[in-house]
Amino acid sequence: MIVHIVGGGLAGSEAAYYLSSKGHDVVLHEMRPVKMTEVHRTALLAELVCSNSLKSESLTNAEGLLKAEMRMIGSVILDCAEKSRIPAGKALAVDREMFSLCVTRTVESSGVRIIREEIKEVSPKSGEIWVIATGPATSESLAKSIRAMTGGEDFYFFDAVAPIVTRESIDMDKAFFGNRYEESGDYINCPMTEEEYKEFWRELVSAETIPVEDFDRKHLFERCMPIEEIAKGGENALLFGPLRPVGLVDPRTGRRPFAVVQLRRDNKDGTLYNIVGFQTRLRWGEQERVLKKIPCLRNAEIVRYGVMHRNIYINSPKILDVFMRLKDGIFFAGQITGVEGYVESAMSGLYVAFNIDRILRGRDPVRFPRETMIGALTHYITEDVEGDLRPMYANFGILKPLEKRIRDKLERRKALSERALRKLESFLENLKS
Numbered sequence: 001m002i003v004h005i006v007g008g009g010l011a012g013s014e015a016a017y018y019l020s021s022k023g024h025d026v027v028l029h030e031m032r033p034v035k036m037t038e039v040h041r042t043a044l045l046a047e048l049v050c051s052n053s054l055k056s057e058s059l060t061n062a063e064g065l066l067k068a069e070m071r072m073i074g075s076v077i078l079d080c081a082e083k084s085r086i087p088a089g090k091a092l093a094v095d096r097e098m099f100s101l102c103v104t105r106t107v108e109s110s111g112v113r114i115i116r117e118e119i120k121e122v123s124p125k126s127g128e129i130w131v132i133a134t135g136p137a138t139s140e141s142l143a144k145s146i147r148a149m150t151g152g153e154d155f156y157f158f159d160a161v162a163p164i165v166t167r168e169s170i171d172m173d174k175a176f177f178g179n180r181y182e183e184s185g186d187y188i189n190c191p192m193t194e195e196e197y198k199e200f201w202r203e204l205v206s207a208e209t210i211p212v213e214d215f216d217r218k219h220l221f222e223r224c225m226p227i228e229e230i231a232k233g234g235e236n237a238l239l240f241g242p243l244r245p246v247g248l249v250d251p252r253t254g255r256r257p258f259a260v261v262q263l264r265r266d267n268k269d270g271t272l273y274n275i276v277g278f279q280t281r282l283r284w285g286e287q288e289r290v291l292k293k294i295p296c297l298r299n300a301e302i303v304r305y306g307v308m309h310r311n312i313y314i315n316s317p318k319i320l321d322v323f324m325r326l327k328d329g330i331f332f333a334g335q336i337t338g339v340e341g342y343v344e345s346a347m348s349g350l351y352v353a354f355n356i357d358r359i360l361r362g363r364d365p366v367r368f369p370r371e372t373m374i375g376a377l378t379h380y381i382t383e384d385v386e387g388d389l390r391p392m393y394a395n396f397g398i399l400k401p402l403e404k405r406i407r408d409k410l411e412r413r414k415a416l417s418e419r420a421l422r423k424l425e426s427f428l429e430n431l432k433s
């Protein structure tokens with residue numbers, strides 16, 4: 001059996017190395033430098049296209065937990081990050097060239113055959129497994145063929161994500177449940193008085209946004225207007241848009257509020273809620289500041305900030321199984337599955353490779369425990385999302401909640417991380433037997 005991996009980015013390199021180190025025959029197809037993407041600059045594997053940080057190492061940070069879990073399985077991305085590390089406090093920042101060189105050499109010397117070519121179509125022959133890990137800048141021809149394989153509508157060229165907050169951080173003393181024109185319902189409604197609304201509006205229109213590239217302007221704004229742009233239409237614009245109060249009565253006052261921010265369940269477990277109509281290009285710090293002007297979100301814990309940018313990804317919950325398999329012989333990994341971030345992409349490469357190795361040894365693939373960040377993120381991406389998938393990075397909101405509630409945020413995160421690592425250790429131990 002030969003495993004073909006398309007894309008030598010964070011996910012593809014991780015998957016290729018893992019499988020090769022387990023003794024499998026692996027071919028890695030990477031199109032650079034024969035054909036470059038719009039975001040990559042070099043021919044090296046695992047190029048970091050933007051920041052040189054792989055984020056926090058602290059176990060009170062979801063990224064820190066994810067890395068600790070990946071180290072328990074073995075990760076070439078994290079090993080090379082360690083070798084090329086530069087000082088950056090609690091963050092794992094790297095010398096980007098040294099990092100990518102290390103990944104390239106380690107993958108090359110592990111026995112992986114690297115072919116520099118663009119793959120335009122994937123159709124496995126018998127005796128082959130293919131992993132598509134071509135990332136947010138998948139080449140046009142392959143994107144077209146994936147789009148055909150996934151049925152057109154389940155393939156996206158950009159994301160427009162509204163911020164997501166944890167359910168437990170919403171102040172339910174100020175909010176109420178209800179659907180428009182119904183007495184009850186599933187939406188959480190955050191009512192605002194006229195003064196609260198006006199203060200929120202002033203902060204929103206003056207907040208700093210991320211500059212818009214021409215591509216984004218053309219493709220994003222046609223489809224989906226950022227909330228700050230709607231707000232710039234005038235002081236009352238939002239009252240006829242996402243903050244319209246019609247059909248909603250606050251049970252505390254018996255009256256229709258002046259404005260209402262609605263939150264919709266984001267996952268089947270109901271631990272996360274997204275803010276309806278709040279897709280935004282505000283800088284993250286500004287999102288934090290402006291959202292705090294909404295009374296029931298004053299202490300909201302944002303687990304996913306809003307973004308609007310170009311990004312190629314598939315609607316994984318609809319078309320992939322929990323092992324990120326489209327059908328026999330075709331798997332997806334990396335950002336194209338709807339995970340977001342360097343480490344998350346590498347993790348999904350590792351997860352897919354872990355299960356391909358099991359399949360090739362005649363064993364069943366396995367889901368990771370929901371208490372672990374690997375298990376929670378793969379579950380979210382492939383099964384847990386309500387509606388269509390919006391890309392997601394590691395966060396504590398997707399983990400199975402603790403049995404006993406801990407109010408202090410840092411203590412809660414510490415307990416979640418300790419539980420995750422214990423669970424993963426015994427899970428991996430059990431698989432050996």
Ligand SMILES: Cc1cc2nc3c(=O)[nH]c(=O)nc-3n(C[C@H](O)[C@H](O)[C@H](O)COP(=O)(O)OP(=O)(O)OC[C@H]3O[C@@H](n4cnc5c(N)ncnc54)[C@H](O)[C@@H]3O)c2cc1C
Pocket residue numbers: 006007008009010011012029030031032036037039040046047048049050051052117118119120133134135136137138139142333334335336340341342343345346
């Ligand atoms: C502009 C931009 C900036 C980002 N900045 C950050 C950041 O600062 N921090 C962060 O954590 N995340 C960031 N991300 C998000 C994301 O985590 C990274 O893009 C990450 O590299 C994704 O890993 P991947 O392995 O899925 O894809 P990639 O690392 O992009 O790897 C995919 C590989 O596939 C190759 N390829 C594409 N099509 C084909 C084909 N048809 N045949 C053969 N090879 C092909 C590409 O050349 C590339 O090497 C950014 C994304 C973008 C687009």
